[in-house]
Amino acid sequence: MELTKILMYKAIVEKDTSFEGVFFTAVKTTGIFCRPSCTARKPKIExxxxxxxxxxxxxxxYRPCKICDPLKKLHETPSEIQEILQELRDNPAFKFKxxxxRQRGIDPNKIRRWFLKNHGITFQAYQRMFKINSAFKRIQDGDRVTNTAYEMGYESLSGFGESFKNIFGVSPIKGKQQSVIDLKRIETPLGTMVACASSQGLCLLEFTDRRMLETELKSISRLLNATIIQGHNPFFEQLEMELDEYFEGRRTEFSVPLHTPGTAFQNKVWTSLRAISYGSTKSYKAQAESIKNPESVRAVANANGMNRIAILIPCHRVIGSDGRLTGYGGGVWRKKYLLELEQKYRNEITPRTS
Known part of the structure; x- marks a missing residue:
């Protein structure tokens, strides 16, 4: 027996939390998988x-354990970092040093590592982007450039102008002709997702490991003629609440507004996806027939693949004519999980849509 297996078994017997996220334990006799720290009775090593x-x-x-819930937001933002982000939203002009x-009991190195790992930028860069985004929105709302610059903590108009132009490509005076798309990292039981929202609604929701993510971000920026930047958007709060309810089996439909730029045909296809009821599936052919375009199965499949809003526009509910779980941008394993989740709860809950 290899040494690593002995060490991992020792960790689960001792319920060692230091191994959280390092490995998962699957029990052959029950068909269930757990976190290393699960408090359930321990199986034999064989x-x-x-x-x-x-x-x-x-x-x-394997199915997730109901006791330790190994799919529950394993990489959720730590509470102390959530508090700092909330302070930043409340006062974007403040610059955390x-x-x-340290005054908040956090090691600066810890927050630096967390932002580099999860956002790909330093915390200071995140602050700068968040502040310039907030300044942009104030100008869009009619505030004077001079007032905005100084109230947001910039020491000079020239410094503010340079920062603004580096991000948006124009001077602050011309900022009213620009658009912005807010971006936020969101945790779900199936992994980290990137959410983007305009002033009209959610325009992108994808898993961070989707291969087409970078292409989709460039596409949505081009279609909306907007700059994508880290920032707060009121639609994010509604989205996170509704996603939590969905994964907990308490929501069958989503009501957060969507902004779906695309061709008339693409939007027709995406609308047909939203018409597939919770816990149900439909083949590509049946979907094509539902929009009275039965000869365009390939075109419908291509439009499904161009869907930029996972889960809410449920392309995971479309399967092959033979019942197989065919391609899904987030991975077939996620498609399988989402369908099993919905089938599990569809007869147990009262549909919640608001």
Missing amino acids: NVEFFETTKECVLKG DYDI
Whole structure:
């Protein structure tokens, strides 16, 4: 027996939380997988398999444990960082320095590492982007450029102008002709997602490991003639609330407004996707027939693939004519999980749409 298996088994017996996210335990006799720290009764070592990811567990046919809930937002933003982000939303003009972070009981190195790992930028860069985004919105709302610059903490108009132009490509005076798309990282039981929203509604929701994500971000920026930048958007709060309810089996439809730029045909296809009821599936051919275009199965499939709003526009409910779970941008394993989630709850809950 390999040494690593002995160490991992020792970790689950001791319910060692330091191994959280490192591996998952799957029990052959029950068909269930758990976190290392699960408090459930421990199986014999010969009945255990170890996997690095929840994806591997699901693909092997294992179900998540109801006691430790291994799919529950494993990489959720730590509470102390959530508090700092809330302070930043409340007062984007404030600049957090290492001293301010230490005063809140946080090691500055920890927050630096977290932002680099999860946002790909430093915390200071995040602050700068958030502040310039907030300034942009104030100008859009009619505030004078001079007032905005100084009230947002800039020491000079020239410095503000340079920062503004670096991000938006124009001077602050011409800012009213520009548009912005807010971006936020969102945690779900199936992994981290990127959400984008305009002033009209949610325009993108994708898993961060989707291969087409960068292409989709460039596309949505071009279609809306807007700059994508880290920022707060009121639609994000509604989205996170509704996603939580969906994954907990308490919501069958979403009501957060959507902004779906695309061709008339694409929007017709995306509307037909939203008409597929919770817990149900439809083949590409049946979907094509539903929009009275039965000869365009390939075109319908292509339009489904261009859907930029996962889960809410439920392309995961479309399957092959033979019942197979065909291509899904977030991965077939996620498609399988979403369908099983909906089938599990569809007869247990009263549809919630608002």
